[in-house]
Amino acid sequence: xxxxxxxxxxxxxxxxxxxxxxxxxxxxxxxxxxxxxxxxxxxxxxxxxxxxxxxxxxxxxxxxxxxxxxxxxxxxxxxxxxxxxxxxxxxxxxxxxxxxxxxxxxxxxxxxxxxxxxxxxxxxxxxxxxxxxxxxxxxxxxxxxxxxxxxxxxxxxxxxxxxxxxxxxxxxxxxxxxxxxxxxxxxxxxxxxxxxxxxxxxxxxxxxxxxxxxxxxxxxxxxxxxxxxxxxxxxxxxxxxxxxxxxxxxxxxxxxxxxxxxxxxxxxxxxxxxxxxxxxxxxxxxxxxxxxxxxxxxxxxxxxxxxxxxxxxxxxxxxxxxxxxxxxxxxxxxxxxxxxxxxxxxxxxxxxxxxxxxxxxxxxxxxxxxxxxxxxxxxxxxxxxxxxxxxxxxxxxxxxxxxxxxxxxxxxxxxxxxxxxxxxxxxxxxxxxxxxxxxxxxxxxxxxxxxxxxxxxxxxxxxxxxxxxx
Numbered sequence: 001x002x003x004x005x006x007x008x009x010x011x012x013x014x015x016x017x018x019x020x021x022x023x024x025x026x027x028x029x030x031x032x033x034x035x036x037x038x039x040x041x042x043x044x045x046x047x048x049x050x051x052x053x054x055x056x057x058x059x060x061x062x063x064x065x066x067x068x069x070x071x072x073x074x075x076x077x078x079x080x081x082x083x084x085x086x087x088x089x090x091x092x093x094x095x096x097x098x099x100x101x102x103x104x105x106x107x108x109x110x111x112x113x114x115x116x117x118x119x120x121x122x123x124x125x126x127x128x129x130x131x132x133x134x135x136x137x138x139x140x141x142x143x144x145x146x147x148x149x150x151x152x153x154x155x156x157x158x159x160x161x162x163x164x165x166x167x168x169x170x171x172x173x174x175x176x177x178x179x180x181x182x183x184x185x186x187x188x189x190x191x192x193x194x195x196x197x198x199x200x201x202x203x204x205x206x207x208x209x210x211x212x213x214x215x216x217x218x219x220x221x222x223x224x225x226x227x228x229x230x231x232x233x234x235x236x237x238x239x240x241x242x243x244x245x246x247x248x249x250x251x252x253x254x255x256x257x258x259x260x261x262x263x264x265x266x267x268x269x270x271x272x273x274x275x276x277x278x279x280x281x282x283x284x285x286x287x288x289x290x291x292x293x294x295x296x297x298x299x300x301x302x303x304x305x306x307x308x309x310x311x312x313x314x315x316x317x318x319x320x321x322x323x324x325x326x327x328x329x330x331x332x333x334x335x336x337x338x339x340x341x342x343x344x345x346x347x348x349x350x351x352x353x354x355x356x357x358x359x360x361x362x363x364x365x366x367x368x369x370x371x372x373x374x375x376x377x378x379x380x381x382x383x384x385x386x387x388x389x390x391x392x393x394x395x396x397x398x399x400x401x402x403x404x405x406x407x408x409x410x411x412x413x414x415x416x417x418x419x420x421x422x423x424x425x426x427x428x429x430x431x432x433x434x435x436x437x438x439x440x441x442x443x444x445x446x447x448x449x450x451x452x453x454x455x456x457x458x459x460x461x462x463x464x465x466x467x468x469x470x
Contacts, residue, residue, distance in 0.1 A: 041466050043345070046333070048461040050349065051325040052453045054312045055427070056301075057443075067444045068261050068297045069317055070119075070148070070246055073140035073254035077354070078315050078448040082300040083256060084247040086183065088157050088238050088293035089266055096231035096287065098223045099272050108274040110223055115214040117150055117190070117244070120263045123200065123208070132199040139359055139446045140255030145195040146248040150212055153242055154184035157294035183245060190214040196255070210257070219268050238293060256317075256446045261291040297444065311354060314361060315448025316430030322451055324349065324366075324426035326461055330417050337418040342465045347414040349426075352457035353393075353404040354450035361447040364391035365431035366408045367439045368424040375439050376424055378413050391428070403457075414463055 069083035099108040126132035135142075192212050200207065222241065231237050244266070248254075266289040274281040299318030313320035336342075353360070368376030396403035408428075417424055430445040453459060 040469055042469050043464065043466050046329075046463045046465070048326060048329045048463070050426075050459050050461050051328075052312045052351070052451060052459055053323045053325070055321045055323050057318050057321055067122075067137075067258040068295070069256050069299075069444055069446055070259055071140065071146050071248045071254060071256040072250040073256055073446075074250075075359075075448065077450055078313060078319065080302045081256065081315075081317060081319065081446055082248070083317060083446065084245065084298040085259070085261070085296070086153075086157070086243065086245045086298060087261065087291045087295040088243040089241065089289040090234040090292045091231070091237050092288040092290060094232055094234075094237075096226060096237060098226040099274070099285075106274050106276045108272050110220065110270045110272055113216040113220040113223065113268070113270040115189075115216060115219040115266065115268045117212045117214060117246075117266050118264065119210040119259045119261075121208055121210060122258065122260060126199050129199060132201055134199055135196055135257070137258045138196065138255055141253035142196050142198060142255055144250065144252030144254055145193055146250050146254055146257075147191065147193050148210075148212060148246065148248050149188060149191045150214060151186045151188045151245050151247075153186045153245060155182070155242060156238070157243055157296070159294045186245065187218070188215075189218055189244075193251070196257075210259070214266075220270070223268070223270065234293065237289075243294075258444065261295060264291050265289065297442075310452065310454035311450045312453055313448060313450060314364065314428050314430060316361070316432070316443040316445030318443060319430075319446075319448055322428040324428060324459070326426065327423045329461065329463075330421065330423055334418050334421040337465075340467045342418070342467050344411055344415040344418070345464045345466055347409070347411045347461065347463045349408045349410060349459065349461050351406055351428075351459040352452040353406065354452060356404050356449065359447055361430055361445070361449040362393050363431035363445075364393070364406055364408075364449075365429050365439075366391060366410070366426055367429070368413070368426055371423055377439050378408075378410060405457075406451075410461075 068085050070085055072080070072082040074080040098110060122136040123133035124136045126134050190212050194210060197204070197207070225240075229236075229240060231240055267286060268289075269284070269286040272281075272283045272285055274283065297317070301315075301319055312322040314322050349366075356362075366378055368378060370376055391406035391408045393404065393406050395401050396405065410426075413424075416422075428451070430443060430447065432440040432443060432445060451459070
């Protein structure tokens with residue numbers, strides 16, 4: 001018997017329905033689950049029990065995110081999460097000078113220095129009350145508070161490794177470290193106790209941003225240093241001021257605040273008094289700096305609950321992924337798939353969730369890891385129109401919304417791995433908003449979910465295939 005090669009298998013699923021209709025229209029017997037079959041074809045279904053396992057993710061897994069997390073809270077099922085931010089800053093304008101005074105024998109003194117770090121918040125309409133808004137995607141107990149601390153450091157933040165690949169970690173400036181390095185000597189610049197409201201109105205416009213007042217004496221000293229330096233570009237400025245680190249500690253249960261750093265600014269305002277032989281000039285000034293260059297989110301989990309019986313975990317923000325092992329199915333069926341010319345009509349993985357609430361993760365993403373460690377993006381979801389490469393959350397009882405589960409359609413994936421015989425481990429992770437066309441390992445989603453792995457609601461891989469009747 002002639003085996004079909006890999007290229008045939010990549011297109012055979014797409015052509016399956018067409019072939020059935022064109023060659024077998026006059027012999028149709030019946031249909032099942034929307035699949036057509038007749039006396040010339042046999043349709044069968046294989047059910048497989050995938051092996052699920054919780055995988056703890058590295059504590060630092062960020063950069064190039066749409067939002068960054070700040071805060072700390074403890075989920076009763078997933079444990080504690082702390083999220084901090086460390087970033088370089090660049091000036092909105094160059095050169096960066098304390099004063100533009102170039103008058104001979106004039107003396108310029110800066111005073112009334114005020115430094116404010118500002119993070120605009122994102123809001124969504126309150127669906128329950130007209131003309132009210134709530135903070136978008138906040139997670140945790142908003143009746144509690146967090147203590148926020150801002151500091152600077154002496155370490156230069158790297159953006160690239162020696163091999164030119166994007167650096168995932170910050171380093172000690174040697175550009176050769178594959179793991180975290182400390183930030184050197186840290187200097188605290190300011191702190192605040194921060195609370196949020198359950199809802200906001202237009203009258204609360206002054207509270208639309210998180211604002212933190214920083215040490216004016218520190219910035220006055222740094223302003224005076226500018227007189228002997230030339231800060232003509234971002235590289236010069238980053239060498240002068242390494243960046244900021246923003247951390248949080250909880251009071252009570254705590255919460256997690258999503259921040260869009262593209263809109264965040266450090267504003268340093270002051271008054272220059274210039275004295276010449278016959279005049280005194282007073283000139284208010286402001287220097288504005290943005291979060292750019294190397295920007296990282298730092299996540300720390302206690303992972304205390306990751307050993308729960310018959311459950312696995314998925315959580316973003318450097319939390320957990322769930323490994324889905326179907327290698328036994330590939331090993332046992334790859335040869336017969338090729339010998340009998342199986343046509344994979346549909347393949348899907350169904351996994352039940354533990355009880356969910358409003359803060360449970362609802363968007364899931366599945367990708368593959370090959371034996372050599374390389375990542376494999378799955379394309380079935382786009383081709384089947386089920387969404388953007390994510391799992392579909394639904395319920396056994398949709399009316400009462402009980403017994404929730406997720407489904408991943410993996411038809412093309414199963415077709416290809418059976419054709420190749422390659423062993424690929426699947427991973428389920430929290431889906432990022434930017435995860436439209438590829439795998440995004442960085443994460444700014446603090447939500448999580450527990451997947452059931454017990455006998456009553458065990459995960460299932462269902463593979464429906466057709467083959468020619470012999």
